[in-house]
Amino acid sequence: MTKHTARDQLVAGAADMLGRRGLRASSIRELAKHSGAPLGSTYHYFPGGKTQVAVEAVEFADTLTVRALSEGLAAGPVDGLRRFIAMWRKIVVDSEFRAGCPVLAVSVEEPDDDDAPLRAAARAFDHWTTLLAESLAAHGATQEAAQQTATLIVASIEGTVAMCRAHRSTTPLDRTADALEDVVRSIIA
Amino acid sequence: MTKHTARDQLVAGAADMLGRRGLRASSIRELAKHSGAPLGSTYHYFPGGKTQVAVEAVEFADTLTVRALSEGLAAGPVDGLRRFIAMWRKIVVDSEFRAGCPVLAVSVEEPDDDDAPLRAAARAFDHWTTLLAESLAAHGATQEAAQQTATLIVASIEGTVAMCRAHRSTTPLDRTADALEDVVRSIIA
């Protein structure tokens, strides 16, 4: 067990809240309550205030996603895609269509004064896209096709998760999954 | 010139604010100021308060998008896709990567008490998806492929717009556009 357990709880809780309510709607007070930590502790662990919490929450979600994606891609692009989709499906279903992606949530809100959370989101998107593109290229896709398809995968899954929340159904995710698998297969053929 | 000019200004302004800041971060006061209307007027025109404004803003964006999409689809699926993408590219570029889709913005925020804006968002996604699927099916795609591809198009473009905002670049949109055009062409071949 690492050192800062309470701090880690705060970051994980913030990532969850971000995905559900968005950045502006997530208050430090509710985050503290939601994570079982006292309000005073948040400003002790995160002197940068709400902005720092948001950045670390986005990076936390990024790391989690990179891990899942890398594990899947080790068995090839199609398995990586499936693992990526399965991860989001679980999040959406387990939360009864209430949770979403913290990175997307940050990306759709205009920053107040500090760009840091938005830049962290851009880095996360880049990580995922690069990971996918490298795997596609390594399995026979051209550089151009690999980049295009990687971007398509990340964008469509992010968008589909939002659509699933609105529809309260996994149907969009099922359709996107099938469509993407066809695309990937045709690219690496 | 129609009757409720000030009211229409409010709705259009709300759609713009929603796309930029999200639902929770858009205040009625700033909406009024942004639209040049007095605060008192908002509750005169929209007795349902913020919820009603959000619903009408989403429906306004829906209508605008349906119009552009329909116009493009009249010349075939590829032209419809291009028109759809061109519309979002203009919004993103003209706003210097600050504006986004109001429908997506509403979809990524947990509703407080009233589901109405989220349900309006689901209807909008359905409109666009149905329009695209019907066009694809009418041009030779199977029902299944048409539905899958239509969902992929809507989801990926919504997601790509968010990615463009984070990256402050249109590169993701360019890549998604190329990838989607390939998919559409292969489906209706």
Next chain:
DNA sequence: GCTACGCTAAGACAATCGTCATAATCAAGA
């Protein structure tokens, strides 16, 4: 002219926000 009604101005309400003091409390090393 006068009345009726759509619209606006101005302000108040409780609630919540991010942030920051300051003091109390706790755990572990000397």
Next chain:
DNA sequence: TCTTGATTATGACGATTGTCTTAGCGTAGC
């Protein structure tokens, strides 16, 4: 045991939020 530093408790601050009320204004019909 005593001390030191990390963690928490508590409460305050100014600002902003959604909402509503009440009073005033305008103009179109009679």
